[in-house]
Amino acid sequence: MSPPESEWFKVQTIPNAGRGVLASKRIPAGTLILNSQPAAAHVIFRQYRKEVCAFCFAYDRGRTLAVRENEVGKVFCSVECQAQWVLDQGDVGVAAWRELQRYVMLKRKFVLDFAGLAPVGAKPGLDVIRATWRDAEARRRAAMEGKGGKRGPKANANQSVDPDILGLFLSGLLYHAKYPDKWRDEVLCLAMDEEPYKSLTDLEAHSNAFAQLASILPAELSTSLNDNVCQVLTQAGSHNAFGIRSGSEDGEEYMGYSLYPAASYFNHSCSPNIVKKRVGREWEFSSARDIEVGEECCITYLGGDEKDLTVDERRTRLSDVWGFKCMCTRCSTEASR
Ligand SMILES: [Zn+2]
Ligand SMILES: [Zn+2]
Known part of the structure; x- marks a missing residue:
């Protein structure tokens, strides 16, 4: 059993929160701390099968x-x-x-x-x-x-x-x-x-x-x-699961989803200190700001929407989709106002 290893963080049990990712040294803003590697499993939904490259998404x-390639029912953006x-x-x-x-x-x-x-x-x-x-x-x-x-x-x-x-x-x-x-x-x-x-x-x-x-x-x-x-x-x-989204200017298309074991240890925060970016079929995780030793590294499960939502809207969405009540610092602060 081996969670990902890194010079920047360790995966550790966190009281009342299962496992999480903790900074093992100070991480300056903009540092790439993890690449997800290719997915262990994924699906491009059938309605997108002619529009999304089966290799690089x-x-x-x-x-x-x-x-x-009709024989396998897949399309590609290039012969490469x-x-x-x-x-x-x-x-x-x-x-x-x-x-x-x-x-x-x-x-x-x-x-x-x-x-x-x-x-x-x-x-x-x-x-x-x-x-x-x-x-x-x-x-x-x-x-x-x-x-x-x-x-x-x-x-x-x-x-x-x-x-x-x-x-x-x-x-x-x-x-x-x-x-x-x-x-x-x-x-x-x-x-x-x-x-x-x-x-x-x-x-x-x-x-x-x-x-x-x-x-x-x-x-x-x-x-x-x-x-x-x-x-x-x-x-x-x-x-x-991680959604495979287009992220285009014409709005986000939800095209499928995938399982990235190495990237699955980040907990959620509505004010995340880690940003994720899909690069082809892999994800890169970088620090959005300076992170101190021992601080938990969190991504958002709300895909950027968290910026404009109220605490109630965020909590409802997270509870519906992910099954937990968000107790992140931002939610706790805003709920107590
Ligand atoms: Zn491609
Ligand atoms: Zn929250």
Whole structure:
């Protein structure tokens, strides 16, 4: 278990706040203290799949990007990005993306627009979550052993298909297969949400996606499918996901999200002393002002909006999305006025 190491900070348990990042020496303003490294898993939402580079996340005001690779259902801003992506995924990865794309095309009439659907069922508790995943796992095993279960696109017939969840899971499965040590040391030590599903629909969409992937993926990835990777991705993503946003002058587009284990230890403050900036597919974290030894390094989870919001607006948003009541210095000061 190893949080990121740095000459500038250490990750430490903070009373009543879980873990946090503390300055281990004085950090002058403008110092780059951490690079996130590439994500352990990510998804570009299907509605943006022709507009966002699958390698560097470049976005050109909604234009369809120049380099298209239909077989894997991805676009790239340049042939260099395309080549880097192929290298990064490896043969197994490219083959897996091709299988997934073929599957989604074949099943396109089962692709639901979940964004437009009202969620069904209350937020499921642990018992329901466990039973649902046990069932999905049994279906997968039956398919693997050929006992009445099917492999291939005919398995799981008539189930709805969610390309966004499938894509998120596949990216994580490939990361797990390629970097088992990083998975164990970085992903598995993140804060996990044991009940991450918003509704019964949401839970079923995730467990179905797992069973569907199991029926179509190359055998090389079966170890990763065995290893609970899909459940962990959802549990870790709930508290640690970073939005992939355009950040363009035409307004922010929310294009997808990703999991950066090294960057997940920063707590939130409405008056953050660390600013984050996405550079291609990685994030850079720099000090916004001088930070003293022992001071906690915090980012904002509100993406810049915190500047103009009242304490009540900030607290409501943070509590809705992240599930905590903000007690940062700014909130405490403003609330007591
Ligand atoms: Zn690119
Ligand atoms: Zn606050």
